Amino acid sequence: MIRWTWAFLDRPVDSFADCARFWATVTDSTVSAPRGEHDEFVTLLPATGPAWIKMQAVGDDGGIHLDLDVDDIPAAVATATGLGARVTAELPDYTVLESPAGQTFCLTPAAGRSDLGPAPVTVSTAPDGTVTRLDQICLDLSPTDIDADTAFWQELTDWTHRPGRRPEFSRLRGPDQPLHFLLQRLDDPGPTGAHADLASSNITATAAWHESLGATRITDTEHWIVLRDPGNALYCVTSRDPYTG
Numbered sequence: 001m002i003r004w005t006w007a008f009l010d011r012p013v014d015s016f017a018d019c020a021r022f023w024a025t026v027t028d029s030t031v032s033a034p035r036g037e038h039d040e041f042v043t044l045l046p047a048t049g050p051a052w053i054k055m056q057a058v059g060d061d062g063g064i065h066l067d068l069d070v071d072d073i074p075a076a077v078a079t080a081t082g083l084g085a086r087v088t089a090e091l092p093d094y095t096v097l098e099s100p101a102g103q104t105f106c107l108t109p110a111a112g113r114s115d116l117g118p119a120p121v122t123v124s125t126a127p128d129g130t131v132t133r134l135d136q137i138c139l140d141l142s143p144t145d146i147d148a149d150t151a152f153w154q155e156l157t158d159w160t161h162r163p164g165r166r167p168e169f170s171r172l173r174g175p176d177q178p179l180h181f182l183l184q185r186l187d188d189p190g191p192t193g194a195h196a197d198l199a200s201s202n203i204t205a206t207a208a209w210h211e212s213l214g215a216t217r218i219t220d221t222e223h224w225i226v227l228r229d230p231g232n233a234l235y236c237v238t239s240r241d242p243y244t245g
Contacts, residue, residue, distance in 0.1 A: 015231040101141055
């Protein structure tokens with residue numbers, strides 16, 4: 001059973017401070033004190049409720065990985081590898097794996113999290129009153145990987161799987177979780193990846209605000225806008241309801 005889902009934003013060390021300030025601002029959070037051997041980890045602390053976003057300074061271009069809090073890490077590792085995952089590192093407190101398509105995730109201890117209850121709806125309000133919420137991680141999958149990884153994540157999480165409003169999308173939604181998954185079939189073969197999706201009450205206003213904070217607008221569509229954060233990582237502002245997803 002997955003007790004809690006963390007979005008881990010991995011960002012280049014050279015731009016990490018700017019990225020941490022950016023994401024703390026747009027999620028209405030404060031940046032925790034750094035920790036780790038090289039002060040490479042921080043948590044974004046919301047004004048109320050438990051945190052669900054962490055950040056790591058890395059030596060490459062970065063990306064996103066997921067931390068899944070579980071009660072029994074060896075049992076969860078056995079389940080994940082039985083479904084096709086690969087262990088890439090075993091550390092004293094957690095295990096690093098890759099999905100069949102290559103998406104990195106960690107199985108982490110759920111100590112102290114069994115009684116959290118339903119995840120609160122924690123939204124952020126821009127200066128103009130626009131409401132946003134970072135509530136979704138999109139797994140970007142090639143046509144050759146989409147079926148296998150969809151089945152993998154569905155079995156591993158035991159969350160509800162539903163088709164999206166477009167044929168290239170489907171969703172996994174878990175009970176009492178701060179984050180949900182969107183699985184996207186890309187047009188071309190390529191390596192798997194992931195990006196953050198923010199629900200917004202006004203995507204145009206949100207994108208403009210993010211640009212004023214250092215983001216770069218890439219693409220506008222009817223229902224979402226693609227941007228890059230100060231660390232050059234892609235993310236989307238979507239027209240989903242921030243309160244319901």
